[in-house]
Amino acid sequence: MRSAALFTALLCAAGSGVGAAAERPAPDGENLYRHGQLPTGALLAGSRDFGANVTGETAACVNCHRRSGLGNVEGNIVIPPIIAKYLYRTRQANVLDLTLPHVPGFTPNGWAYTDETLAQVIRTGVRPNGQPLNALMPRYALDDESMAALIGYLKNLTTEPVPGVTDTTLHFATIVTPDADPVEKKAMLEILQRFFAMQRDVIAAESRPMRASREIMYRVTRRWQLHVWELTGAPETWQRQLEDHLATEPVFAVISGIGRREWSPVHRFCEHNSIPCLLPNVDLPVVADNDFYPVYYSRGVLLEADLIATRLFDSTAVQPRRLVQVYRSNDIGVAAAEALATRAKAANIAVEQRAVPASPESRGASSSGAALKRAIAGVDRNDALVLWLRESDLAALRGDVPTRSVYISGLMGGLESAPLPVRWRAATLMTYPYDLPELRRVRMNFPLGWFKVQAIPVTAERVQTNTYLACVILSETLGHMLDSFVRDFLLERMEMMLSRRLVNGYFPRLGLAPGQRFASKGGYVVRLPATAGDKLLAQGAWSTP
Amino acid sequence: MSRSPSSWLITGVVAMALGLAAGDLARADDSDDNHAHHHAVPTQSAAQRTTAEYTIPDVDLVREDGKVVHARAEFDDGRPVLLGFIFTTCAAICPITSATFRQFQDKLGPNEPVHIASISIDPEQDTPSRLRQYARKFGAGANWQHYTGAVAASVAMQRAFEAYRGDKMDHAAVAFLRAAPGKPWVRIDGFAAADQLIAEYRAITAPSALASR
Numbered sequence: 001m002r003s004a005a006l007f008t009a010l011l012c013a014a015g016s017g018v019g020a021a022a023e024r025p026a027p028d029g030e031n032l033y034r035h036g037q038l039p040t041g042a043l044l045a046g047s048r049d050f051g052a053n054v055t056g057e058t059a060a061c062v063n064c065h066r067r068s069g070l071g072n073v074e075g076n077i078v079i080p081p082i083i084a085k086y087l088y089r090t091r092q093a094n095v096l097d098l099t100l101p102h103v104p105g106f107t108p109n110g111w112a113y114t115d116e117t118l119a120q121v122i123r124t125g126v127r128p129n130g131q132p133l134n135a136l137m138p139r140y141a142l143d144d145e146s147m148a149a150l151i152g153y154l155k156n157l158t159t160e161p162v163p164g165v166t167d168t169t170l171h172f173a174t175i176v177t178p179d180a181d182p183v184e185k186k187a188m189l190e191i192l193q194r195f196f197a198m199q200r201d202v203i204a205a206e207s208r209p210m211r212a213s214r215e216i217m218y219r220v221t222r223r224w225q226l227h228v229w230e231l232t233g234a235p236e237t238w239q240r241q242l243e244d245h246l247a248t249e250p251v252f253a254v255i256s257g258i259g260r261r262e263w264s265p266v267h268r269f270c271e272h273n274s275i276p277c278l279l280p281n282v283d284l285p286v287v288a289d290n291d292f293y294p295v296y297y298s299r300g301v302l303l304e305a306d307l308i309a310t311r312l313f314d315s316t317a318v319q320p321r322r323l324v325q326v327y328r329s330n331d332i333g334v335a336a337a338e339a340l341a342t343r344a345k346a347a348n349i350a351v352e353q354r355a356v357p358a359s360p361e362s363r364g365a366s367s368s369g370a371a372l373k374r375a376i377a378g379v380d381r382n383d384a385l386v387l388w389l390r391e392s393d394l395a396a397l398r399g400d401v402p403t404r405s406v407y408i409s410g411l412m413g414g415l416e417s418a419p420l421p422v423r424w425r426a427a428t429l430m431t432y433p434y435d436l437p438e439l440r441r442v443r444m445n446f447p448l449g450w451f452k453v454q455a456i457p458v459t460a461e462r463v464q465t466n467t468y469l470a471c472v473i474l475s476e477t478l479g480h481m482l483d484s485f486v487r488d489f490l491l492e493r494m495e496m497m498l499s500r501r502l503v504n505g506y507f508p509r510l511g512l513a514p515g516q517r518f519a520s521k522g523g524y525v526v527r528l529p530a531t532a533g534d535k536l537l538a539q540g541a542w543s544t545p
Numbered sequence: 546m547s548r549s550p551s552s553w554l555i556t557g558v559v560a561m562a563l564g565l566a567a568g569d570l571a572r573a574d575d576s577d578d579n580h581a582h583h584h585a586v587p588t589q590s591a592a593q594r595t596t597a598e599y600t601i602p603d604v605d606l607v608r609e610d611g612k613v614v615h616a617r618a619e620f621d622d623g624r625p626v627l628l629g630f631i632f633t634t635c636a637a638i639c640p641i642t643s644a645t646f647r648q649f650q651d652k653l654g655p656n657e658p659v660h661i662a663s664i665s666i667d668p669e670q671d672t673p674s675r676l677r678q679y680a681r682k683f684g685a686g687a688n689w690q691h692y693t694g695a696v697a698a699s700v701a702m703q704r705a706f707e708a709y710r711g712d713k714m715d716h717a718a719v720a721f722l723r724a725a726p727g728k729p730w731v732r733i734d735g736f737a738a739a740d741q742l743i744a745e746y747r748a749i750t751a752p753s754a755l756a757s758r
Contacts, residue, residue, distance in 0.1 A: 048641075050645075050736060050737075050738035051644070051645060051648050051738050051739050051740070052640075052641045052644040052645050052648070052736070052738075052739075053644065054640070054644065058640050058644075058682075063636045063637065063640065064636055064637045066636075072636065072637065073714075074635070074636060074637040074638055074714060074716075075638060075710070075714070075715055075716045075717040075718075076717055077637055077638060079637060135736070136637070136641065136736065496714050497714075499712050499713060499714060500711075500712045500714070509669075509696070511667065511669070511670070511713070513632070513634035513635070513636075513667065513670070513713070513714075514634055514636050515634045516634050516670055521669040521670055522669055541695070544668075544669040544670075544672065545672075
């Protein structure tokens with residue numbers, strides 16, 4: 001059985017941004033472009049006519065032109081692409097170059113830059129024809145070595161062939177870990193397969209590709225193909241297995257996936273192989289501020305730990321004498337309990353972590369009940385008790401509630417269906433990192449209606465809804481990319497577009513931005529109604545800890 | 546024909562104004578002899594000044610120090626106010642706004658009784674601790690506070706200042722100056738230089754200006 005120490009170690013490693021990419025010294029051009037650092041180690045500095053000068057990280061090209069170099073749109077500011085493919089392109093009346101990604105900021109130049117004229121415009125802000133660049137673009141007084149590194153970088157940026165994209169097909173993968181719940185796994189795969197089938201039907205029904213003036217064809221209609229990557233064996237081997245899958249079945253991106261306890265090997269695979277991974281079904285994601293490729297709906301149980309911490313330690317009410325946490329030693333509650341313990345210690349609250357050994361399903365409820373009884377023994381009314389337990393354990397709780405300050409994880413415990421014994425229901429608080437059922441009801445008509453039309457039975461509503469939403473988001477984002485199938489650009493477009501969505505299934509709203517990889521930021525704390533099926537009793541407003 | 550320096554900007558604005566899809570935009574860009582682009586759109590450097598009466602809404606905000614404050618009380622404390630909207634993960638516009646606010650702050654010096662306020666338009670992401678980090682990054686001193694709060698409170702502030710554009714990614718550069726409670730707000734759309742802001746500030750806080758009305 002996996003120990004608590006392993007979970008903690010993985011979490012810490014991810015938290016400090018460890019990864020092969022971070023350890024390898026970046027080439028000079030990349031350092032300048034992404035981090036605002038010159039080959040000498042000095043900071044990049046840029047100046048503007050109206051002031052607002054920049055240095056270091058804030059002067060880096062990536063801020064505006066983005067990681068792909070394909071530019072950006074922010075408000076009424078359109079930032080042009082700056083990869084060499086655009087800058088060095090000779091004037092053509094028509095854009096007939098289908099290998100040239102079409103991005104909002106692109107306008108054909110009346111001339112092609114050379115290394116010399118490009119260096120000149122970066123240094124002076126004035127184009128070869130005497131026109132100034134937009135006032136927002138800083139001027140950079142780069143030395144020759146730095147300039148050569150930058151121009152070399154722009155010549156290679158976004159030039160590599162994109163895996164998983166052929167003239168007829170876009171390939172995507174989904175990832176299933178061996179510990180995934182079988183019902184949830186089946187439910188997720190069915191949503192993906194039906195969505196991909198629908199995508200194919202729509203394309204088959206279309207008479208001809210979209211065509212622009214001057215004979216340019218956009219959105220050459222490619223059908224979506226799904227590859228299901230099922231992992232086996234120990235988590236230590238998963239990253240290698242995924243890389244083998246990727247080598248034999250190249251994909252453009254990963255859409256969804258499902259697991260239960262371990263996810264960090266998948267996260268590392270995404271980041272290490274520069275593959276956008278849209279991951280709607282992960283309750284313990286990896287929090288790594290500098291990682292770019294894995295995207296999650298929320299921080300899951302770590303968000304729940306923060307919701308509890310805010311109520312227990314940040315309020316002016318009486319603080320608990322002690323925090324007692326109960327979790328299974330092989331489950332995601334280990335990491336959540338660790339995160340909450342850190343907050344408690346910062347607030348000078350004593351912490352007692354009570355790991356219950358992993359229990360095979362076969363041992364049954366009576367043995368669970370006995371183990372849990374031992375775990376909560378000695379808890380009194382001055383303590384706060386936090387239970388990071390799944391449904392089967394919650395159902396096995398016995399006796400009376402030892403304190404009025406009991407919290408359970410909604411994500412682990414089954415949300416409004418949490419099977420708490422009657423005597424525990426009224427006294428227990430539950431974290432609920434979704435919109436309340438009555439507030440999301442109308443929004444839920446979209447996924448539920450689609451399931452109905454597709455004759456998909458609702459067997460795991462949360463997983464099905466979250467997976468469906470991920471498919472819709474992917475489809476919308478690709479639709480806005482025209483034929484610019486560039487992996488980094490997919491994420492950059494998603495950053496721009498996601499917060500504009502109004503209908504988001506379980507979530508009141510979603511949003512990303514450069515550096516944001518958790519789309520929903522908050523949640524509720526609720527009490528369960530006395531009668532199952534009645535309205536949840538929200539304890540305060542939606543909050544973002 | 547030659548294109549103006551802000552032609553790509555104009556293309557974007559026109560496309561947005563017409564509600565065109567990206568495909569249409571790309572099509573419009575296929576040719577650079579398209580005269581439809583040439584509407585009067587100001588370049589970023591030409592900030593536009595207007596004055597307006599805005600009512601600070603009856604909402605609570607959360608300051609970077611974690612304190613919950615009432616917006617009206619916070620901005621009606623008698624000091625002149627320079628106010629703007631930002632979010633901490635904003636790539637293009639906010640770093641320029643905040644760099645300009647810093648220059649404004651530094652040029653006035655720490656003893657000037659002015660209140661500089663930056664209000665988040667991505668309040669769920671921008672927790673007080675993230676705002677503190679952002680404030681440090683831009684060298685905010687004792688007179689410059691950053692605010693977050695509930696989404697509804699942030700939207701109410703943006704609406705009150707006619708700066709709400711529906712989504713954080715659709716925002717535009719704008720700054721607001723007011724000499725004292727009850728005086729009109731000076732609104733500067735676009736990227737004002739710190740010197741322009743200082744000149745505005747000096748003009749509206751001059752004794753003669755304060756005595757009027």
